[in-house]
Amino acid sequence: MRFSELMREFDVEEGTFSGDDCSVRRLSDLQGYFADEAAYEAALEAGDPIVYSVSAFTPSNDEGALHCAIARIEPGRIGCEWYLTKGHFHAWRAAAEFYIGLGGEGVMVLESEHGESQMVYLKANSIIYVPGYTAHRTVNTGDVPLVYLGVYSAAAGHDYGAIAQRNFLKVVVDFDGKNTMIDREVFLETLA
């Protein structure tokens, strides 16, 4: 491979690889992902802001290859719930991933196939290990963009379908200025 194919510079403010396009997810792309549907509809009537953007560096798909992505989640909330990514399992369920914080403050929600949940803090100069067989979502709990890198096997693949169907069992919400991970069902009862 040539030099240009082996190196990327990235912008920790923009959350992009220099010169590369990024994929944008707007609020309208996230129908069904936020718990508070009334707050979601109200926000969408007011506009269709970018929630997050991702760009990938995929130099090879050979056996043993790795891929990398850089992402930026904007600051914001839908009701009490912070802006979030859709989240996914890897299609190759055993595939792990490292997330490396570059800027801002947030959390990752990790959920095993058996429904065990963990909330892990992600910020600049920290690295999170997402084990295999674990759905993962990233949440911006701060008031500036959350920017991070993800490194994963080229063979990992992304399975968004399982999460799109059932969503995560937990939500990360701002209750009186404190970030809390609670059961989606319990949170929905507070809205009823």
Add this chain to the structure above:
Amino acid sequence: MRFSELMREFDVEEGTFSGDDCSVRRLSDLQGYFADEAAYEAALEAGDPIVYSVSAFTPSNDEGALHCAIARIEPGRIGCEWYLTKGHFHAWRAAAEFYIGLGGEGVMVLESEHGESQMVYLKANSIIYVPGYTAHRTVNTGDVPLVYLGVYSAAAGHDYGAIAQRNFLKVVVDFDGKNTMIDREVFLETLA
């Protein structure tokens, strides 16, 4: 896995994971790696400084798992040749690796099994892809520590033996203030 096992903070100045021990490589550990043997012996008589240090974050060895290491190469030269790591192939030759620059300025020397070489720049906010079947060495070409992360398959393994026997075919040297990658044999002729 518990929370503490899934996250590490790292110090971009020290080049360590917070609270973890690191492995130190001193000049005396690098016998045979620098081209200019007379300069190496002279430097060793004057002391035995740390050349680089590495610490690893290895949360799992399961199928599909990833490992991460943080390293810091001190600034310095042996003759015209910049401080460097031993360099290695992966034992699983197909295994790739991403290097993520955190501070300082340097280069990576990549050498295929067929002896094709490339020099790629590594600095803060850049990421380098090391393909499979490629020996890789990191070189600090600046006057401050070079600090970086490496992310690789837990199955990659490290094969230092092949490089210890034959060394890299190229050296990275400071010629009149310019970093140059040249043939080791050509460089040795300039010393003779």
